[in-house]
Amino acid sequence: MANYNMKNAPFGNILKDGLKVSERLEVCELPKCFAVCDIDFAHKWLLDDNGNVIKKIIANITNYSPIDFFADKLEKQEFSYQFKSNIAHIVWMPTLLCNYDCLYCGCAIGCEPVYNSFNSSYPELSVEDWIYIFKERILTKFEYIDIDISGGEPFLSKALLPVLKSIVKKTSIKITTNGSFDIINLIKENDLKPYNLSTHTGVTIFLSLHPLANKTDFDTFFSKAVYLKENGFLKNVNFVAHPKQIHLIDYYKGIFDKKGIHLSILHWCGIDNEGNEGYTAEESEFLRARINSPAHLDITTLIYNDEANTKLKVVGLPDRCIPGIPFNFKL
Numbered sequence: 001m002a003n004y005n006m007k008n009a010p011f012g013n014i015l016k017d018g019l020k021v022s023e024r025l026e027v028c029e030l031p032k033c034f035a036v037c038d039i040d041f042a043h044k045w046l047l048d049d050n051g052n053v054i055k056k057i058i059a060n061i062t063n064y065s066p067i068d069f070f071a072d073k074l075e076k077q078e079f080s081y082q083f084k085s086n087i088a089h090i091v092w093m094p095t096l097l098c099n100y101d102c103l104y105c106g107c108a109i110g111c112e113p114v115y116n117s118f119n120s121s122y123p124e125l126s127v128e129d130w131i132y133i134f135k136e137r138i139l140t141k142f143e144y145i146d147i148d149i150s151g152g153e154p155f156l157s158k159a160l161l162p163v164l165k166s167i168v169k170k171t172s173i174k175i176t177t178n179g180s181f182d183i184i185n186l187i188k189e190n191d192l193k194p195y196n197l198s199t200h201t202g203v204t205i206f207l208s209l210h211p212l213a214n215k216t217d218f219d220t221f222f223s224k225a226v227y228l229k230e231n232g233f234l235k236n237v238n239f240v241a242h243p244k245q246i247h248l249i250d251y252y253k254g255i256f257d258k259k260g261i262h263l264s265i266l267h268w269c270g271i272d273n274e275g276n277e278g279y280t281a282e283e284s285e286f287l288r289a290r291i292n293s294p295a296h297l298d299i300t301t302l303i304y305n306d307e308a309n310t311k312l313k314v315v316g317l318p319d320r321c322i323p324g325i326p327f328n329f330k331l
Helices: 036-040 067-075 111-117 127-138 160-167 183-189 218-230 246-257 281-288 294-304 306-314
Strands: 044-047 053-057 087-092 144-149 172-177 202-209 234-241 263-267
Touching: 127 160, 183 218, 202 218, 218 234, 234 246, 246 263, 246 281
Parallel strands: 087 144, 144 172, 172 202, 202 234, 234 263
Antiparallel strands: 044 053
16 A cells, blocks of 8 residues: 555555554655545644644544544544554555546546556456455454545446445445446445444445536436435535536535535645646635535645645745544554
8 A cells, every 4th residue: 555645656565464554653755735535534733843743633523424433532633653553444445447537536547547657556456355355454453444435436346345245244334436336226236234323334425526527417416316315325425626617516515405415525636637736816715615624624724725835834844744543554
């Protein structure tokens, strides 16, 4: 598994060497943080050159599922280089391939570019290997496990459903998907159940709406969202606030609000597939009034924002952060 940008060499091989959990945190080497998603399950700390904490960025537990189960554990997180934990938050990307062509996603550039760009993306493991890794290498190591599945489009992986069926009774599973597959029948055929707080098992779905992608059919997407919501699977619908589609936020929010479905506005960062980077001042102001999470606003201002990073450098502070504990670990 590599670091968050997935372009570095992997830390190790779980299949061959087992799961090696680091007991010492290390400062992230990246000049900017491109992992806003993990603010949903861990605090972050901005450090100076001497390792002193400048600022603690609070985890966005209001956007996290299951909130009730992890809230007290998140509240107890404090910075420490040394730690041991019986809790794990696993981010599993069974494939980095995607059937959509979103402008803002590196997984939308086709098979060969993805395989060439991401060292950990190919070759993909067999179904048998993945089942072995989860049942024998991971599930035996921790008391509580929360698995966050994304991609690429995870339903493109042949391993996804067989793995889910083999582990779903032992852990909490969250799946982020573009909804293009027949997810309703797949849930029924594989007898998947929604998340159950009392057992900390089951499935939570996060649907990602990409209105400008080549294959998006909103009526079909909306129908699936309503079904998943009514049957206890749907947490929310994600919407990436890329400059070319932020003007659609209010329109879609109005539609989903009528069905009690939360539209989660996700800050876009990095460089898109056309070479564009960042927001204009007007776009930033537009988003500030609509972004869902104070934590995302905080991390956006402190870590993503070029102006904020420049100011940090001017006053002699590094723009580095360290992931929270105990949910993040090095493989």
